[in-house]
Amino acid sequence: MLKPVLRAASMRRRDFLQVGLLGLGGLGLADLLRARAAAAERATNRRDTSVVLLFLTGGASHIEIFDPKMSAPAEYRSITGATPTTLPGVAFGGTFPRLARLAGQMAVVRSFTHETSDHTRAVQQVMRGNNTGQAGMGAILARLRGPSHPTTGSPTHVYLSETEIDAQFDKERQRLLEAAGPGQLGGAYAPFPLGFNSPTSRDLHLNISRRRLEDRRAMRHAFDQIARAVDTSGSLETLDRFERQAYEVLVGRSRGAFDLAREDRRVVESYDTSRFRTGLKEYRGSSLGHQLLLARRLCEAGCGFITIHNPGWDMHGGTTQLDMRHGMEELGRPVDHAVAAFLEDVHQRGLSDKILLVITGEFGRTPRINASAGRDHWPQLSTLALAGGGLRMGQVVGQSTARAEVPRADPVTIENLLATVMHVLLDDNAQRRLPLLPGAVAATVASARPIRQLI
Structure with missing residues (x-):
């Protein structure tokens, strides 16, 4: 059964203190938020939109998805058959x-x-969108918007994965986490990693009562008043705002987003994919449905970019x-069930219009089935689908050749x-904030052009 409160994947307690989800004394969350204020202040005209990136690690077959x-020779066509869609003449894979x-x-x-296998x-x-500054898309957003939401305290950039019991799946998880990193932008813009069903899920529970939290908050406020009295530089003028934000993360709306027990049970059940087993040698029930539900809740709480790791596609x-x-x-x-529920x-x-879902992976698979009933790496065509975000939906963009080998x-x-x-x-003012980015990152963002059929 799903445990409703999550943990930060593979993180020690001091790591939580560094990213700011625990700690009221010493260098706690309010201090961290204060130190990061400049970036958030520069993003004054934030767009209230979010992206959920469902990454099918290992390289998902563009053909079977x-x-x-189905008109190609047997060794090229989808091994799972096809399902007609509501779009005339368009079919998806049979699953x-x-x-x-x-x-x-x-x-x-x-x-x-692309060209990399x-x-x-x-x-x-x-x-990273091919930027040579080695910054993931979520990290770029965190640099331009600020690493946390200015009112809810929610992290801008989140990496959501499962605690993998299969060694290969865990390798894929780590590979994607590293690729989502900030590169030249610096560690402040790294993704905040969250995971499901961990023995250390208690780390997102408050280990003190609400009454004691109120007492500590009052005591901290008293010390802040003393500090303000001796401060002559004006650097503490906005302390109250940061203190409120820190408190909100711990007990308010932002923290509540992590707790699926607060969601309507019928909604939770509609997302549930635990009946599907995933793994190579070791198996677990799929948590993808509840990962996507959590992603929706995080978007509502102000997160801007959420990467979901879905492993095993190296078939x-x-x-x-x-x-x-x-x-x-x-x-x-489980992808069919979870994405449909989302x-x-x-x-x-x-x-x-507020949330864009992107489904992709690192590359596609060879058009011809191999001797082991699998497909190998094939970057010439890859899986990509988008939904929402105010873009033009209900269409197929581009064409592939008759055997799904290259773009036609x-x-x-x-x-x-x-x-x-x-x-x-x-x-609309993003261009004026591009100088916040290192040159290698800014150049790619400034020169790239959106998929024209979607705009």
Whole structure:
């Protein structure tokens, strides 16, 4: 059964103090927020939008997901068959019946392409939009908006993953976390990592009563009054705002976003994917549904960019990797269920224009099935779909060739994806804030162009 309060994945208690979710004494959250105020102040015209990036690590097959090619020879077509969608003449892979019914709320890109077939480098390029400053998209947003929300204290940049019991899945988790990092922007803009079902999930519980918290807050306030009395530089003028923000993270709206027990039970159940088993040698129930539910709650609390790690898509087949048929049953089914629940929920709440969901991975898979009933690395075409964010939905962007080998029309690049994400996230004054970024990062953001069919 899902434990409703989460933990920071693979983080020690002092790491929480550094990022600011625990600690009221010493160098606590209010101090950290004060130190980071300048970045938030520069982002005065924030756009109230968020991006949820569902990253299918290992490289998900573009054929079995959104481009099944059932008219191709048997060794090229989708091994799971195809499902007709609500868009005329458009089909998805056979394990995505719910998403097929929601195709009108999505834009599927069938011409997403790059040139890198190495896992590590491909993940980095997709996550960073090919900028040489080595900054992930979420880190770029955190630099431009500020690392936390100015009123709720929610982190701008979050990395959401499962505690992996399978060694290969854990390797993929770490690879993606590193690629999401801040690079030249600096550690203040690194993603805040969260994980499910950890033995240390208590770390997001307050270990003191609310009454004691009030007492400590009052005592801290008294010391602050003394400090203000001797301060002559004016540097403490905004202390009360930071103190309120720190308190809000601990007991208010922002912290509540992490607690799924506060969600309507029917909504929680609608997202639940725990009946689907995932793994290679060790198995667990899929938590993807509740990860996406948490992502929606974090967006509502002011988070700007949330990366969700979904591992296992490196389906070469054989004895050490999933083959395509078993892999798509194991991983495709929970993606279909969880993403459909997310799209329906976001739509019902009137948040479709506020939240952009991006589904992608580091590359696609070889068009021809290999001798082990799997597919190998293929960057010439990759999985990419978007939903929401105020973009134009209900369409297929680009075309692939008859055997899904390369783009046939309207190729979409990594830089196009970066620019589309930033178009959704940044306000009209973003150009004047680009000097906040290192030159290598700013140059890529400034020169990239969004996917034109979506704007």
